[in-house]
Amino acid sequence: MELSQNLLHIIYLLASLSFILGLKMLSHPKTARNGNLIAGAGMTLAIFATIFLYHNAEGAPVGNLPLIFLGLIAGTIIGYIMAKRVKMTSMPQMVSFFNGMGGACAALISLNEFGKYTQNNYAETLLNGHVLMILLGIMIGSVSFAGSMIAFGKLEGKIKDYVLPRQQLFNVLLLVIILGLGAYLMLQTEGKIVLLYVITLLSLLYGVLFVLPIGGADMPVVISLLNSFTGLAAAFGGFLYGNRAMLTGGILVGSAGTILTILMCQAMNRSLLNVLVGAFGGQSGQAAAQSSEMGVIKEISLNDCAILCNYAQRVIVVPGYGLAVAQAQHITHEFESVLEERGVEVKYAIHPVAGRMPGHMNVLLAEADVAYDKLLEMEEANPLFKNTDVVLVIGANDVVNPAAKDDPTSPIYGMPILDVDESKTVVVLKRGMSAGYAGIENRLFFNDNTRMLFGDAKSSLEKLVKELKNI
Amino acid sequence: MSEVFHFLGQNIEAIYILALSIFLGIEVISNVPAVLHTPLMSGANAIHGVVIIGAIIVMGEADPQNYLALALGFIAVILGTLNVVGGFVVTDRMLEMFKKKEKK
Known part of the structure; x- marks a missing residue:
């Protein structure tokens, strides 16, 4: 047994190292995929080592093996199928869903542990670190689970933004009550399991209310934040069992996730507090009301658009979520190749938060084999627009909305945008005149040098390519 | 108060891991x-x-x-x-x- 315990410790060490190495490799494009595989291998090793080598304080090995394997197999099959079937456009909500599962898992562990602890230690007071870890695990795990499910629902379009009156005050109050009940519980001499259930329910409620008022466009940031919450909850579990793999893995994700969240906010030029407190969807009503005075929109025919592109020196494509929805990445690449054959320089300008997540567009275009060096980040693209003949905005809206620059009342004011209006002509491919994800009107569409090409992005581009080939 | 110190002393190894992992997480991610x-x-x-x-x-x-x-x-x-x-x-x-x- 001595040997197996040491072996287990060594394997946990290897697993911890694989998580660190994996995260490190995940932050460079070339090594990212292997990094993911390494972390996955470390995880698999740690799981099986726990099953076969773990002994508790009394020296008993892991029991209930059939049920454990049943759970593992069921989880593996369901998780694998879900992850393989999900469309590229729905990746963000998938991540949110899996994150919620982790949070729920952490909360369930703590719930179970509390029952066991109070059975075995009824004579002692509950004022100790062990109970504190259990409580924190339950609170954070529940918030993470409920919040992730709301974020999932929002990205699926099933849940709208709600802001209750005095919501911020209510949220703070709720948080105080939860913490107060936790403190009260710890001062008791016997485990009040009912009180623990109340804390769990209130934490779930807090998770819902925490995410509900935050606008859909900010969901990536929220998911990233909840991701680091779940990491913390896992780390508290590690504390409970003195398990170093859980401890390092959890804390690593907790701190890396927090930094990632801040990086995402920086990409939108907003602070984390602004994202969390400034309810995004709330003000959209006023902005929309002004739209009728914005001017007239001008449509362009397919033929004119094809000719415009054909004789341009440089064309820049600005992809957005609409491109992902229409699955237009392959036809966009074909459009690009046809133009390149005719000596037109084609680039893609990627806004850091285009789509529903940072990097969403890069992944999508990479799927269609668009060359890596054709993708420009916002800082590279913006100086080029002045000397660009045609900008093709495909299913993007908020990231090219000039209101972000000059309208302080706009909810997206202050977010850096792609300055497409500086180019000679902007062609916007769009289904209809509906507002973007932030729910606000876009003055760009009414500009003198803007032309609208209405229709599904994919079929519009298919027709454009056909027209191009006829020229 | 003495309980707090007792708890910290008992778990000092875990607290080391915690502190170092926080910095590690920040370092590892910073240049992504x-x-x-x-x-x-x-x-x-x-x-x-x-x-x-x-x-x-x-x-x-x-x-x-x-x-x-x-x-x-x-x-x-x-x-x-x-x-x-x-x-x-x-x-x-x-x-x-x-x-x-x-x-x-």
């Missing part, structure tokens, strides 16, 4: 390009699935007669596995697309 934000978040998401180990331990120690504990543990194992497997597979699918292009 925006392109990789989503895959990185997804990868980190998979890594906190390590909570599955806790679920296995809970399940392994549960009294076979205690059906509530068994049910909770069983659900925890399934959810934890979902987090791990789903997390890594989704991340791999995202990154697959970067890979394809490099071979050319």
